[in-house]
Amino acid sequence: ETGVTQTPRHLVMGMTNKKSLKCEQHLGHNAMYWYKQSAKKPLELMFVYSLEERVENNSVPSRFSPECPNSSHLFLHLHTLQPEDSALYLCASSQETSGGLNNEQFFGPGTRLTVL
Amino acid sequence: AQKVTQAQTEISVVEKEDVTLDCVYETRDTTYYLFWYKQPPSGELVFLIRRNSFDEQNEISGRYSWNFQKSTSSFNFTITASQVVDSAVYFCALTSPDTGGGNKLTFGTGTQLKVEL
Numbered sequence: 001e002t003g004v005t006q007t008p009r010h011l012v013m014g015m016t017n018k019k020s021l022k023c024e025q026h027l028g029h030n031a032m033y034w035y036k037q038s039a040k041k042p043l044e045l046m047f048v049y050s051l052e053e054r055v056e057n058n059s060v061p062s063r064f065s066p067e068c069p070n071s072s073h074l075f076l077h078l079h080t081l082q083p084e085d086s087a088l089y090l091c092a093s094s095q096e097t098s099g100g101l102n103n104e105q106f107f108g109p110g111t112r113l114t115v116l
Numbered sequence: 117a118q119k120v121t122q123a124q125t126e127i128s129v130v131e132k133e134d135v136t137l138d139c140v141y142e143t144r145d146t147t148y149y150l151f152w153y154k155q156p157p158s159g160e161l162v163f164l165i166r167r168n169s170f171d172e173q174n175e176i177s178g179r180y181s182w183n184f185q186k187s188t189s190s191f192n193f194t195i196t197a198s199q200v201v202d203s204a205v206y207f208c209a210l211t212s213p214d215t216g217g218g219n220k221l222t223f224g225t226g227t228q229l230k231v232e233l
Contacts, residue, residue, distance in 0.1 A: 004160075031219065043207070043223040056220065088159060097219040103149060103211065105221060107161035 003027040004108035006091050012114045013081065021076040021111045023091030031097040032074040033105060034066060037088040049074060050097040081115045088112050118143045120210050122224035129198050129231055137193045137227045139208030145169075148212035150191045151221070152182065155205040167191060198231045205229070 003026045013019050025032060034046040048056035049068040063085075065077040074091055092105040119142040129135045141150065148169045153161040165175065167184050175182050179199075183192045195202055205228050209221045 033219075040225075042225050043221075045220055048219065090159075090161065092161075094219060103219050104151065104163050104166045105219070106163055107153070109158060109160040112159070 004091060004093055004106055006089075006108035006111050008111055009109060010112045010114075012116065013078070014116050015081060015083075017081075018077070018079040020078065021089055021091075021113075023074040023076075023108055025072055025074075025091075025093035025106075025108075027093055027095075027106060029093040029095050029106075030071055031094045032068060032071070033092040033094075034074065034076050035090040035092065035107075037090055037110070039087075043090070047076075048097060055097060078113075081113075083115050086113055086115045118145075118148075118210050118212070118222040120208050120222050120224035122206075122208055122227050124227045125225070126228040126230070129229070131199060131231055131233055132197050134194060134196045135198050135229065135231075137195075137206050137208075137229065139191045139193065139224060141189050141191065141208070141210045143210060143212060145212040148210060150184065151209040151211075152191075152193050153207045153209065155207065155226070157204070161207065164193075195229075198229075200231050200233060203229055203231045 005024050007022045031050045033048050036044045045058050046060045047066040052068045063080050067075040088110045090110045091108040094105045096103050121140045150167045152164040155161050172184050179196045181194045205226045207226045208224045211221050
């Protein structure tokens with residue numbers, strides 16, 4: 001068990017729906033991340049939060065809206081998605097974001113999202 | 117720009133065989149960190165190892181071993197006496213303190229390992 005949980009594990013939504021993905025880490029880490037994993041593509045970093053402040057927004061469309069109310073919780077709010085947004089969305093956490101020591105990221109099981 | 121190449125898309129072996137997964141990286145930074153992650157069918161990425169650029173010692177952990185060679189910019193991963201439970205996608209990744217904050221990991225495209233009986 002990695003200490004990072006994600007809900008729901010599977011989500012099917014229409015293009016006009018609004019839904020949210022939830023991530024919770026139980027590791028006492030200071031940083032949390034959202035990644036997108038599409039078939040045949042490398043993992044793509046979407047957002048990084050450090051101590052509840054967004055430090056990276058990797059040119060993600062505005063139909064994805066992150067929220068980090070505290071260092072243990074991270075949300076990804078979804079609205080008016082496109083079928084090409086169907087993917088596995090992974091959450092991760094790490095102790096630091098400095099790119100130095102204690103920077104290994106621990107991942108949750110992901111949410112498999114299908115947009116119809 | 118940083119880049120990680122995992123040239124092997126898929127490898128199939130028979131149980132108890134040894135298998136090596138290749139990882140070649142590119143970076144201009146002198147300080148950097150390399151990682152291996154395992155992604156079983158359940159989906160989550162499981163952290164296996166981190167290697168610092170200033171530590172070229174190879175590492176062994178049970179049936180797993182890693183060979184870090186700066187001269188060839190490679191960080192290869194060997195599983196000895198493979199088992200069916202080793203079947204997964206394995207990712208190599210790279211980051212450095214100079215990625216502009218945010219601890220950005222650059223991932224390779226992964227190697228699908230299938231271990232059969």
